[in-house]
Amino acid sequence: MAVGALLGIAVAGLPDDAPDVVVPAAAAATSATPTTDVVAVPATVATTTSLVASLPALPTTVDDPTDTTDPTAGDGSTLDTATPTSEPATTTATSTTTAPALPPLTVRDRAEVRLVVANGDGRYNLVGRNVDRLRPLGYVEIDQTDLSNYVDRTTIYFREGFEVEAYRLADDLSVPGALVEPLGPVPVTNDDGAGDVIALLGPDAIR
Numbered sequence: 001m002a003v004g005a006l007l008g009i010a011v012a013g014l015p016d017d018a019p020d021v022v023v024p025a026a027a028a029a030t031s032a033t034p035t036t037d038v039v040a041v042p043a044t045v046a047t048t049t050s051l052v053a054s055l056p057a058l059p060t061t062v063d064d065p066t067d068t069t070d071p072t073a074g075d076g077s078t079l080d081t082a083t084p085t086s087e088p089a090t091t092t093a094t095s096t097t098t099a100p101a102l103p104p105l106t107v108r109d110r111a112e113v114r115l116v117v118a119n120g121d122g123r124y125n126l127v128g129r130n131v132d133r134l135r136p137l138g139y140v141e142i143d144q145t146d147l148s149n150y151v152d153r154t155t156i157y158f159r160e161g162f163e164v165e166a167y168r169l170a171d172d173l174s175v176p177g178a179l180v181e182p183l184g185p186v187p188v189t190n191d192d193g194a195g196d197v198i199a200l201l202g203p204d205a206i207r
Helices: 002-013 025-032 048-054 126-137 163-172
Strands: 115-119 142-146 155-158 179-182 197-201
Touching (some): 163 179
Parallel strands (some): 115 197, 155 179
C-alpha cells in the first residue's frame, strides 16, 4: 500500500507537460540481453577448384624446337645450331696398271700349215674321208697315218706358235670339242716331223 502511494505521488508530482516515455518491448528485450557480433556465413563454401579458377592465369612457355635464342644470354644471342660435321671421308688412291698391248692376233693361211692326220679309232677310211673335206678348205700338205693305240676322243697337238691354227683345225674337222694340247717331247705318231699340227681322230670324228 505504501509503495502504491509513493508511486502515485511520484507520478502525480511530474509536471503536466512532461512527455510520455514509451519503452518498446523489443528495446527492452535487447537491453536485457547482451548483444554479440554476428558474422554472415556465405551460403556455399568456396571449393579448391573454384579458388584456383578465380586466380589469374599464369603465363606458360612452350619450348620451340625452332627457337635458337639462348635463354641464358641477356642480349638475345642465338645458339650455335650448326650440325656437327662428320670426319672427312678418306679416299684411298688406287693405282691403275694398264696391261701391255698385245700384238694383233694373226692366223696363218691354211696352205702354210702342215698337217698330220692319224686314224686313232680303227674305222675304215676314217682319215681319207676327212682329208677329202680338208683339201677344199685350202690345206695343201697333209700326211696320212694310222695309230697302233686308239684314243678315246679326237686330240689335236700343235707345235709352239700354232695354237690358233690347231683350234681352227678342230672346227674344220667338225669336232669343236676336240682336246687341243701342245706337242711334247714324246712322239704321238711315227710322222710327227711332217706336221705343224697333228690330229689324232677318235670315235667322235666324222667319217
